[in-house]
Amino acid sequence: MKVEMMKERVKSLFRYKDLLAQLVSRDIKLKYRRSFLGYLWSVLNPLMTMAVMSVVFSQMFKKGIENYPVYLLSGNILYSFMRESTTHGLTSITGNASLLKKTYVPKYIFTLSKVTSDLVNLGFSFCALLVVMLVTRVQFSFTIFLCLIPVIELYFFTLGLSLFLAQASVFFRDVQYIWGPVVLAWMYLTPLLYPIDALPPKLGWIVSHLNPLYYYVQPFRQAVMYAQLPDWTLVWRGALIAVVMLIIGLWSFAKAKDKFILHI
Amino acid sequence: MGENNTVVKVDHVTVRFNKASVKVDNLKEYAIRLLKRQLMFQEFLALQDVSLEVKKGEAWGIMGRNGSGKSTLLKLISGVLSPYKGTVKVNGSIAPLIELSAGLDGQLNAVENIFLNGALLGHSKKFMQERMDEIVEFAELKDFLEIPIKNFSSGMRARLGFSIATTVRPQLLIVDEVLAVGDVAFRQKCEKRMQDMLDKGTTLLYVSHSTNSVKKLCNKALWLNKGQEVMHGDVDTVCSAYMEALKAKE
Structure with missing residues (x-):
């Protein structure tokens, strides 16, 4: 019975793949429409942010980290993806109210399309990272391809989180306002600006065990900038957390979706 | 048969709606009402x-x-x-025209909207491409294809919406x-x-x-x-x- 339902769901996702493609391309097209440099901003923006931050913070953590710009940027593009896509995902249902009231489409498609268009944006940011790596003469290695693993895990983790937030914000608009500070705190609790061993041991343990983002940022860095194989323990934990988050997201969304219409 | x-x-x-006099959509109010046991449900049968x-x-x-x-x-x-x-x-297959301009995005131009709206009705880009001329002709919008449709008049929007929904032959x-x-x-x-x-x-x-x-x-x-x-x-x-x-x- 359950399996049949799942099959039906996957089929319906397949049926709406064109809609998904259209929504993603709409987001990407509209993002830079009427700006002079257009898509180039997707690469320039993380570069400029990185430049500002590394000037400020490299003074503070001078001893700890070699090649600070790459360290910072590699963590930051993953974090930014998580922040952007959850923030967009959060309003994906309430923002499409007029459409949802008037025509039938699977509602999760709006959340899925937001997270996916931000994933495309992550691709652009990755180009920025490659540029900085070339400029700072980081040694490239085949392990760079393995960075896809944490990225895919992060995508599903973020999707689950966004689905959860999207349905919650239909009933409680407060979620939108709470989420800003939450992701800010999350940024400081993730070793993006500082090395993990700069933290006091207790806090360091908490961050490296309880912060899901750490499970994605750390293997990503290992693969991209240190030419190492990612730490498989982290990779497995990351996968597990992503699956759990996705299930929570899908379950809460599926439970709430029929009531959306009364609240949007 | x-x-x-x-x-x-x-x-x-x-079909039942909650016709509660106050719409509760923030946490604080929800908590207060929960405590006061005021989460009442005034039902309204549409x-x-x-x-x-x-x-x-x-x-x-x-x-x-x-x-x-x-x-x-x-x-x-x-x-x-x-x-x-x-x-x-x-x-x-259904083409619901509950409101003609519902599936149209004001920022996009007419052609992009035809693809988007077609996708909303469950049709592929190729399918819409084949019917593009017919849609545009029926909607009489040949000279306005490149303009974002937020600048369209309501009549133009309605024409576009109706043309898309009927050309796909639901x-x-x-x-x-x-x-x-x-x-x-x-x-x-x-x-x-x-x-x-x-x-x-x-x-x-x-x-x-x-x-x-x-x-x-x-x-x-x-x-x-x-x-x-x-x-x-x-x-x-x-x-x-x-x-x-x-x-x-x-």
Whole structure:
């Protein structure tokens, strides 16, 4: 019975793949429409942010980290993806109210399309990272391809989180306002600006065990900038957390979706 | 035949809304109300025990005064709402025109909107590409394809929306009082197109306050009042009864 339902769901996702493609391309097209440099901003923006931050913070953590710009940027593009896509995902249902009231489409498609268009944006940011790596003469290695693993895990983790937030914000608009500070705190609790061993041991343990983002940022860095194989323990934990988050997201969304219409 | 011939089957459906005087959508208020036990539920039945069976090729006009549940019924059939009691079954592809410009994005231009709207109705880019010329021609928007449609007039939007929804040849067309915005010439053109579609076997659900246009297009009619069915059946019978009831009120 359950399996049949799942099959039906996957089929319906397949049926709406064109809609998904259209929504993603709409987001990407509209993002830079009427700006002079257009898509180039997707690469320039993380570069400029990185430049500002590394000037400020490299003074503070001078001893700890070699090649600070790459360290910072590699963590930051993953974090930014998580922040952007959850923030967009959060309003994906309430923002499409007029459409949802008037025509039938699977509602999760709006959340899925937001997270996916931000994933495309992550691709652009990755180009920025490659540029900085070339400029700072980081040694490239085949392990760079393995960075896809944490990225895919992060995508599903973020999707689950966004689905959860999207349905919650239909009933409680407060979620939108709470989420800003939450992701800010999350940024400081993730070793993006500082090395993990700069933290006091207790806090360091908490961050490296309880912060899901750490499970994605750390293997990503290992693969991209240190030419190492990612730490498989982290990779497995990351996968597990992503699956759990996705299930929570899908379950809460599926439970709430029929009531959306009364609240949007 | 038999079952397969039925396009829409609405079976003893009731739709319930919460008509609570204050809408609670933030946590603080929810918590306070939870503590005070004020999360009351004032129910409002938009439809009560309504049944409708639409067979392939039939054209149903749905009539009734404002607030009688016409749009609710259409939303139910198009899947936007789910019933509180009863079941709704639909076979075949639907093009719901509950509002003509609903699926249009103001920032995008006409061509992009045709693809987006087509995708909303479940059609591929290729499918829409093949019908592009026909859509543009019918909507009479050849010279405005590159303009973001937020700059369109409401009539232009309506033309685009109607043109997309009817050009894709759905099996079931749902039209909710959408032709009121167009000018007379365009309205006639739309009625003609709907007539063509009917001749080719499309099933139509049509909401209108104009009994004349209902009579012209439909062969069956349903009359709703305050969420309940007053009568259904042959279009002429229902229309004249409806008109008489209106006159009696005056």
